[in-house]
Amino acid sequence: MKYLKIPAATITRLSIYSRALEGMVEDGTPVVSSKTLADLCGVNPAQIRKDLAYFGQFGVRGVGYFVKELLFDIKKILGLNKEWNLAIVGMGNLGCALLAHQNFSKQGYRFVAAFDNDMMKVGRKLATGLVIHPIDELTKVCRDTGAEIGVICTPPDKAQDIASRFLEVPVKALLNFAPVQIQVPDGFKVENVDFTVKLDNLAYHLTAG
């Protein structure tokens, strides 16, 4: 089944399912049906079964899915059975907040390098023990620390330059918080997080919807 094209939306939903399943593991729920999980995630039950069907068979007919097993399987599909090393650029308010954010480490994401071009900040030691490096050292430090995913928290006009530096390492996956579209060659992947785009959606909804 792995030979089919998997829709990007499916991957996103798998991630959402795993959040819900984590909650169930904490609650001690042993088994869940696609119906129950669907209600929690706000999707159609058939959608869940279809999404899972891309990767195999995980349920028991007449019963449902064993929560712990399904969570394990989904995490394995997503590649979360290992820790991922993150490098972050731009130690402003947002960058620092992300570093301190607990959800990352909880999910197996670990910051291994931090950068800023403000010489006032360079050399400062952060609460996590990380030292802020100047951006010139990005390529070297990323290689030394084994960074796999780059996080961009710079102003928009710097974002493309930073991205290009990451490409040289090469760091093949980028999480971009700057409100610009970043150009990368094939094989690389950028995910954008743009709060104001989300807010604009809400504003539209309030205005026209």
Added chain:
Amino acid sequence: MKYLKIPAATITRLSIYSRALEGMVEDGTPVVSSKTLADLCGVNPAQIRKDLAYFGQFGVRGVGYFVKELLFDIKKILGLNKEWNLAIVGMGNLGCALLAHQNFSKQGYRFVAAFDNDMMKVGRKLATGLVIHPIDELTKVCRDTGAEIGVICTPPDKAQDIASRFLEVPVKALLNFAPVQIQVPDGFKVENVDFTVKLDNLAYHLTAG
């Protein structure tokens, strides 16, 4: 044309177009073709023309679009020809970073209220002049300040409760940073911002893609 169902993806793209157009206004570019704008935004030129066609005709054949006019029109479509009042709950690292973030005010979003249930934080005056209120006062303060959009930066287990309080005000649009799915009745809208979902996508890409 306004009677058609507008795809949510179209609204999201309009928002992205407006970012690119803002850059062009700064650069002094007077006119842009769908091709040029498409390259900047990473979409197909026909896509842009289709998206705009939902709302009318904005271009000049043989010429393109006048940047300032198009930006104005798109902002009007999105409902950004007014300021929007935001209320934020959860003054942790992330919440504080969002308050201080410049992109919001630049786009006409203004924080008018802040809340936290930590009594150590309540009463503290923030750099913006806002005072942190206890969550019990959410309904009252939101009404007094005219909050229109709620921003949730609490831990996941508190998110649904906060959302319910917002619904009572009523604040009809929520921006949710907690990694849970929030249930709201018809007429209300939730937009989720979940970093780890995005990271999971990257992890999958690095693992399987």
Added chain:
DNA sequence: ACATGCATGTGCCTGATATCACAACCAGTT
């Protein structure tokens, strides 16, 4: 005033994505 070049606006087609509905199948009960 006419011809030419060029970019828009849009009908149509294609492909992808979500939903429905049913057969396959398991567990517990009679």
Added chain:
DNA sequence: AACTGGTTGTGATATCAGGCACATGCATGT
């Protein structure tokens, strides 16, 4: 051992979104 209730897995169907390609129409130059 057969039956029943319930849930999965999946083929078929419907819906939606994206891309092509051409006619439309404006601007410039002759």
